[in-house]
Amino acid sequence: ALLPQSGPDIEYLSIGFRFKPLSLVGGDFLSFACKSDYSGVFIADAVGHGISAALFMSLLKFATDSLFDSHGNNTADFLMNLNKSLYSSINNYFVTAAYAVFTPSESGVNILFSSGGHPPLILFRKSVNSFEMIQARGTILGMFENGKYGTGSAFLEKGDRLYLYTDGIPETTNEKGEIIGYENTVKILKSTYDPDIEKTIENL
16 A cells, blocks of 8 residues: 555656565555656665564655655755654664656656665666666665765666666575576566566566
8 A cells, every 4th residue: 555556657758667575564665756857766675574564664655755855856865864764763674775866858868866775776778788787875774874875877768778676586586496696687687678668577
């Protein structure tokens, strides 16, 4: 109930997502900010599972909804203020998170992003058919009072794609009990790619 039921309708972006928790109540969270001059995507993963993680998610939703209006266009400030809010509310509980802001231009879409201990984002560039990991340094949220968050940038041309995900993918194990890891995550994205986002998600 805390998650969006579908992706927002944005003229310059196609958005798809899938939430598949390990248990009935999970600690992953996703939220969108849709403004007149930019769009934002926030993704987070709370430590642990079950009821305690879900309760923390409700606090996270309240905090992010409030910050979208005041700091939504500055990813580093957004995470810094979110960290302060979480730290002052619940100690000894933390999340990893990433926040990306998309701004349209005449030739494509500019991306600014910040991360707090979250898995690197993965960027697909259609023109050269390449997948690359991009990341901005930052501490986990909610554990330390004065967390620091850097900012990264990228540019999307038509047909490019940005993947945001939690560690549920790289930490999945295969039939032999081996963790997939980040290198194989990229290989899986390559093998499951489809121009249609929903088909890509089904393939994944």
